[in-house]
Amino acid sequence: MWIELPLLIVIVILLYIFVILKVIRRVWHFPAPAFIGRGLNSRPRKRIQPPRMLVEALGLRPGAIVAEIGCGPGTFTIDVAKAVSPNGHVYAIDIQQGMLDQLQSNIDREHIANVYPILADASGRIPLDEESVDFIYSVTVLPEIPDRIGALKEVRRLLKSGGLYADAELVFDPDWPLPRTVKKWADAAGFSFKKQLGSFLRYVLVFSKE
Ligand SMILES: C[S@@+](CC[C@H](N)C(=O)[O-])C[C@H]1O[C@@H](n2cnc3c(N)ncnc32)[C@H](O)[C@@H]1O
Structure with a gap:
């Protein structure tokens, strides 16, 4: 007692x-303030939401061109960069320089050379060419973007035809949406739903650009 x-x-x-x-x-x-970066990149967080799950959900292989929306301190970026190496690379996009600074020190520590940080608002214009990326993903980011459908349309613009987009969410995030809510947003942006991994409490949804 x-x-x-x-x-x-x-x-x-x-x-x-x-x-x-x-x-x-x-x-x-x-946006989630940059000072929570350490918590986002902590060991307990990676146990609850393992970075490898994105690699598996998207079937990432060496040579793939990937973009991450709202990369934060790079919790997922590092595993993805290793999975697509050599020849592949990751564009790590975030709206806050404070998060990109943490990403830079984390990739430097791991001696990773195939991550390109980009400071941009995903619901605006991301400085990448149309149809230039094979895979795009976001983890606990989409619900905190006020214009989510605008951001998803931008994701769609960057993806090559047949490219995949994955969104991962976790119930401990105060912004956590139900899978059906994310599916509605993706549908409104023109994506086709492919599969769901995990339960509604911790999931990855995969969509394709047909
Ligand atoms: C909750 S954190 C998640 C970070 C990382 N994806 C993770 O799961 O560890 C959300 C991140 O999305 C970024 N973000 C929020 N709005 C954004 C936008 N409009 N464009 C790009 N990044 C954005 C924030 O700066 C923050 O780094």
């Missing part, structure tokens, strides 16, 4: 903070 009560109190406090964050996010849209 002496250990259960403090545990219960911690769980209730965490739930309370989570609900408050969810309410704040409903009314106030802003």
Whole structure:
């Protein structure tokens, strides 16, 4: 009993903070602040949402040209860059320089040379050519972009015909949407749904540009 009560109190406090964050996010849209980068790139987070899941969901192979929307500190970028090496590369796009600085130090530490950071708003114009990318993915990013359908249309513009886009979401994200909500956004941007991996609490949805 002496250990259960403090545990219960911690769980209730965490739930309370989570609900408050969810309410704040409903009314106030802003990118996840760069200071949470360490938490995003932490070991417990990678256990809950393993970076390899994107590699498997998209069937990434050496030589592929990939873009990541909202790369943050590079939690997923590094595994993807290794999977497409040699000859392949990753464009790591984020709206915040603070996140790209963390990405740069993480890729430097791992001696990774096939990641190209790009500072851009995904719902605007990403400075890459039309139909120049084989695969695009985003992890816990889409719901925090106010114009998600605009961002998905931009993703579609960059993808080669037959290219795949994957979106991964996690219930612990205060912005977490249901899979059917993401499917609606993707449908509105002209994507075809291919498959879902995982449960509705932690999932990857894969879409194609026909
Ligand atoms: C919750 S973090 C997730 C970071 C990373 N994908 C991960 O899962 O560790 C969301 C990221 O998306 C970026 N972001 C938000 N809005 C964006 C936009 N309109 N264009 C590009 N990046 C954006 C934020 O700066 C932040 O790095």
